[in-house]
Amino acid sequence: MSTERRFPTPTLDRESANLLQSITSHGGYAFVSMATLATSGDYRAAEAAREMAWEQLHSGPWHSVLPVWRDAYSMACLQLANLHYANEDYTEALKALDMGLIMGGPLLRKDLDFAVSILTASSNTHHNSQSSTSNKTVDFCRTEVLRVLPFKSLSCKVVVKRSALSLEAFLREYFLSGSPVIISDSMAHWPAREKWQDLNYFKKVAGDRTVPVEVGKNYLCQEWKQELITFSQFLERMQSNEFSCGIPTYLAQHPLFDQINELRKDICVPDYCFVGGGELRSLNAWFGPAGTVTPLHHDPHHNLLAQVVGRKYVRLYPSSLTEELHPYSETMLCNSSQVDLDNIDERQFPKVNELEFVDCILEEGEMLYIPPKWWHYVRSLTTSFSVSFWWSASASSAAS
Numbered sequence: 486m487s488t489e490r491r492f493p494t495p496t497l498d499r500e501s502a503n504l505l506q507s508i509t510s511h512g513g514y515a516f517v518s519m520a521t522l523a524t525s526g527d528y529r530a531a532e533a534a535r536e537m538a539w540e541q542l543h544s545g546p547w548h549s550v551l552p553v554w555r556d557a558y559s560m561a562c563l564q565l566a567n568l569h570y571a572n573e574d575y576t577e578a579l580k581a582l583d584m585g586l587i588m589g590g591p592l593l594r595k596d597l598d599f600a601v602s603i604l605t606a607s608s609n610t611h612h613n614s615q616s617s618t619s620n621k622t623v624d625f626c627r628t629e630v631l632r633v634l635p636f637k638s639l640s641c642k643v644v645v646k647r648s649a650l651s652l653e654a655f656l657r658e659y660f661l662s663g664s665p666v667i668i669s670d671s672m673a674h675w676p677a678r679e680k681w682q683d684l685n686y687f688k689k690v691a692g693d694r695t696v697p698v699e700v701g702k703n704y705l706c707q708e709w710k711q712e713l714i715t716f717s718q719f720l721e722r723m724q725s726n727e728f729s730c731g732i733p734t735y736l737a738q739h740p741l742f743d744q745i746n747e748l749r750k751d752i753c754v755p756d757y758c759f760v761g762g763g764e765l766r767s768l769n770a771w772f773g774p775a776g777t778v779t780p781l782h783h784d785p786h787h788n789l790l791a792q793v794v795g796r797k798y799v800r801l802y803p804s805s806l807t808e809e810l811h812p813y814s815e816t817m818l819c820n821s822s823q824v825d826l827d828n829i830d831e832r833q834f835p836k837v838n839e840l841e842f843v844d845c846i847l848e849e850g851e852m853l854y855i856p857p858k859w860w861h862y863v864r865s866l867t868t869s870f871s872v873s874f875w876w877s878a879s880a881s882s883a884a885s
């Protein structure tokens with residue numbers, strides 16, 4: 486490998502001997518020999534090492550994958566990226582780095598991030614500012630919206646909306662009692678509110694980055710699949726989806742802000758997330774065209790779903806109705822309901838339409854607090870970008 490063109494990889498340089506030793510102790514002899522060859526510039530060995538680590542990542546459920554294999558995967562991605570970089574193939578280099586960030590372990594994260602910053606700094610100069618494709622606000626027509634929403638939508642209780650909600654009032658009135666609330670005015674200062682209106686902005690700062698997307702009606706359908714595509718491809722699909730009403734491609738529940746630092750700078754963690762003295766667990770992006778659906782499910786954490794661009798319909802059922810919502814029995818899906826709110830099978834679930842819920846249209850600039858274990862169904866009504874902040878309460882807090 487050319488020694489002139491190489492990303493600085495201080496962590497890999499320091500840790501590689503320990504990492505390889507640990508991989509050997511877990512039986513990864515073939516990986517170690519391929520990774521060793523890769524350091525001397527052997528492209529096929531680098532590919533083979535990455536393939537071996539990839540197989541280990543897919544050898545069982547994610548939680549049972551040994552952490553050392555995730556770090557091994559990052560190592561192989563970093564090696565491969567370096568070889569592409571040496572060949573001036575920046576697109577492939579960036580793809581390899583993104584795969585390391587998405588699927589790899591924490592050990593080499595700083596090296597991966599640093600390499601990305603080197604690549605993106607040089608490639609940003611190639612992207613001239615193109616004419617701005619503003620994400621036009623679509624006029625909201627209630628009757629038309631009701632046509633696409635589940636039966637009884639917006640006819641029962643709506644979620645309470647509050648402005649200028651103090652942390653103390655949030656804690657007392659919503660957090661501790663486990664009640665949903667919309668906070669209407671606490672994200673006006675986010676740079677994202679303005680910057681993300683322009684889809685070309687994403688193309689400029691992240692167009693060549695690889696991101697995981699979901700394709701299909703929703704994750705409970707058989708034809709549903711996941712794909713890895715570049716942000717530019719995703720934007721193109723999203724725009725064509727707007728006109729063709731095709732199968733939606735959804736960048737859903739992805740920790741995009743851990744992966745793409747430029748976008749992280751555009752958002753702020755709301756102070757409400759520190760109420761309860763717990764810990765921030767994850768920040769996820771939900772970006773897609775009108776018509777994406779996240780089916781009825783619940784999560785274990787407190788959640789603030791911040792609506793940065795566009796609007797979404799959200800329906801919420803309290804956790805006390807869990808039995809009546811018929812969760813799947815399989816462990817992987819036990820937080821999802823068998824009830825398809827878009828097409829309720831009344832013979833199988835004759836009582837579901839009688840259950841009380843609260844719902845709302847979450848407007849641009851609003852945040853919805855979803856307490857832990859509350860069931861939620863979400864449908865985007867326009868092109869929509871939301872950010873979810875999940876946090877846990879401290880062990881002593883009543884609402885955890």
Ligand SMILES: O=C(O)CCC(=O)C(=O)O
Nearest residue numbers: 771779784790863871873
């Ligand atoms: O916005 C969506 O599509 C779903 C959001 C969600 O389920 C969550 O934040 O937990």
